[in-house]
Amino acid sequence: MFKIVKILITFQSLTPKSLKMNPYVNWKLLKSGVAEIEFYHPSHNCMPSDLLGELATTIASCGENPQVEVIVLRSGGDRTFCAGASFDELIAIKSLDEGKAFFSGFANVINACRKCPKLIIGRVQGKAVGGGVGLAAAVDYCYATKFAAIRLSELNIGIGPFVIEPAVSRKLGAQYVAQMTYNPSEGKSAEWAQVHGLYAQVFETAEEMDAVMMAHAEQLAKTNPAARTALKKVFWAGTDHWDELLAERAAKSGELVLSEFTKQALAKYRKD
Numbered sequence: 001m002f003k004i005v006k007i008l009i010t011f012q013s014l015t016p017k018s019l020k021m022n023p024y025v026n027w028k029l030l031k032s033g034v035a036e037i038e039f040y041h042p043s044h045n046c047m048p049s050d051l052l053g054e055l056a057t058t059i060a061s062c063g064e065n066p067q068v069e070v071i072v073l074r075s076g077g078d079r080t081f082c083a084g085a086s087f088d089e090l091i092a093i094k095s096l097d098e099g100k101a102f103f104s105g106f107a108n109v110i111n112a113c114r115k116c117p118k119l120i121i122g123r124v125q126g127k128a129v130g131g132g133v134g135l136a137a138a139v140d141y142c143y144a145t146k147f148a149a150i151r152l153s154e155l156n157i158g159i160g161p162f163v164i165e166p167a168v169s170r171k172l173g174a175q176y177v178a179q180m181t182y183n184p185s186e187g188k189s190a191e192w193a194q195v196h197g198l199y200a201q202v203f204e205t206a207e208e209m210d211a212v213m214m215a216h217a218e219q220l221a222k223t224n225p226a227a228r229t230a231l232k233k234v235f236w237a238g239t240d241h242w243d244e245l246l247a248e249r250a251a252k253s254g255e256l257v258l259s260e261f262t263k264q265a266l267a268k269y270r271k272d
Helices: 002-012 047-065 087-091 096-115 133-138 167-172 174-181 190-195 206-222 227-237 240-254 260-271
Strands: 024-029 034-040 070-075 080-082 119-126 127-128 141-145 201-203
Touching: 002 047, 002 133, 024 047, 034 047, 034 206, 047 070, 070 206, 080 133, 096 133, 096 240, 119 133, 119 206, 127 174, 133 141, 133 167, 141 190, 141 260, 167 174, 167 201, 167 240, 206 240
Parallel strands: 034 070, 070 119, 080 127, 119 141, 141 201
Antiparallel strands: 024 034
16 A cells, blocks of 8 residues: 555656646655755645645755755646645634744745755746745745746735745845735736846746756756855855744734734635
8 A cells, every 4th residue: 555655646746737636745856966846736836834834844854865966946737836825724714823823834934945955946937926926035046937927915915925025025125025015916027026036037938947947957966065055054144033033924924814804804805
């Protein structure tokens, strides 16, 4: 039985998107020393707490694996990179503790990316909303297609991108994060995100992106690992307090999600 289950899990990441019904986090190690971590959820790659926990653990594990030189972070499917946190789980929050735990999910993934000694390359094939923008900002180098528009929609339901803001501001700058936050119904194009520093390169198709991305990942995997780790520490300088900061931000979001305003906003979305 164990062998059968193992085969099914491995096969899952290789099946057509029409057959991908169950959420997962998978990873595989290529001969080049590049590890691919892929997450998937049938609801536009939204991320419930358990999936976020698996993703954070997988990133940390790959970071400690001596066979891994470089990590590629990607999602399954071809339309949406990540739609943010699970809306169903958001609606179900009933207490401050539940709220903080819920919003700590993306905090843990961001911190896992920050602490990982290996360089992480992001692959954003489609739109990113809310926490999805946070994931794109948390990697060290990010590729995207022209379909990878971004949006911070949190204010529409009475909360804000508190947890992901430090990571997104680090890439875009606080002024542009504020502009996006205060206009939660309007997204920004992939080209805009590239100009402002979130994406390093934007491609017409996923196939073009993948060819360049994998060649780059394999090239990086051949460089001095000590230099890569030292450089990552340099470029993440000033973020050592993020464990405490993101925990505080998660608590604030957990408090706001219980407000009467947000409850009414969520009830409206539930009806819609």
